[in-house]
Amino acid sequence: MEEKRKPKGEEMEKLIVLAVVIAVVLAVVAVAFAKKPAKGEAPKKRRLLTEREQAMHNRLTQALPNAVILAQVSMGALLTARSRATRNRFDRKIVDFVVCDRAFQVLAVIELDDKSHQGKETQDAERDAMLERAGYRVIRYANVPDAGQVQKDFAQGTAQFARGISQG
Numbered sequence: 001m002e003e004k005r006k007p008k009g010e011e012m013e014k015l016i017v018l019a020v021v022i023a024v025v026l027a028v029v030a031v032a033f034a035k036k037p038a039k040g041e042a043p044k045k046r047r048l049l050t051e052r053e054q055a056m057h058n059r060l061t062q063a064l065p066n067a068v069i070l071a072q073v074s075m076g077a078l079l080t081a082r083s084r085a086t087r088n089r090f091d092r093k094i095v096d097f098v099v100c101d102r103a104f105q106v107l108a109v110i111e112l113d114d115k116s117h118q119g120k121e122t123q124d125a126e127r128d129a130m131l132e133r134a135g136y137r138v139i140r141y142a143n144v145p146d147a148g149q150v151q152k153d154f155a156q157g158t159a160q161f162a163r164g165i166s167q168g
Contacts, residue, residue: 001117030159048072048080053096055144060097063150067107069099075127078106090130106138108154112144 049057049071060069075090078098097110111124124142128138139153 024110052114052144053112056110056141057097057167059144059147059150060099060110063147064099064154066102068102068104070098070100071096073098075131078109078131078136090127095131105137108139111138111140113142 053071057069060067073095075093075095076087078095079090081087094110096112098106098109099108100106103160111128112125124140128140131138145153
């Protein structure tokens, strides 16, 4: 009968070193792939509207007293699509204001352009076209208009708006 050879001292040391190296590599890999808690600064509150947006909200409320004015509305609340690729084109975007009648039917989407829109005219036009294709009226203002201008812009709008506001 053949006897199994027992590892000698040197061979045993090599096996122990190899086992330790494997254990260290596995530990490093486990730490690297473990979910880590988010680091960095804690979120802080911020103003819901800029001063300019507040002025626009006040102007819309003044000019259209029987309308419901919503600020900072997600395009995902306005649009839907079955295709994820299509939804990805709008789901994280925000419109400045949505003007609704008392039944919360959207009368118009209002965008107040500022310096952040400079050089982004093409993207703005694409957003407007997407909203318009879905059936929304989009009105863009470069500056906060006076109440008369807002009323004029809405008077030139849809019959739905005239009905919604007059029925207030």
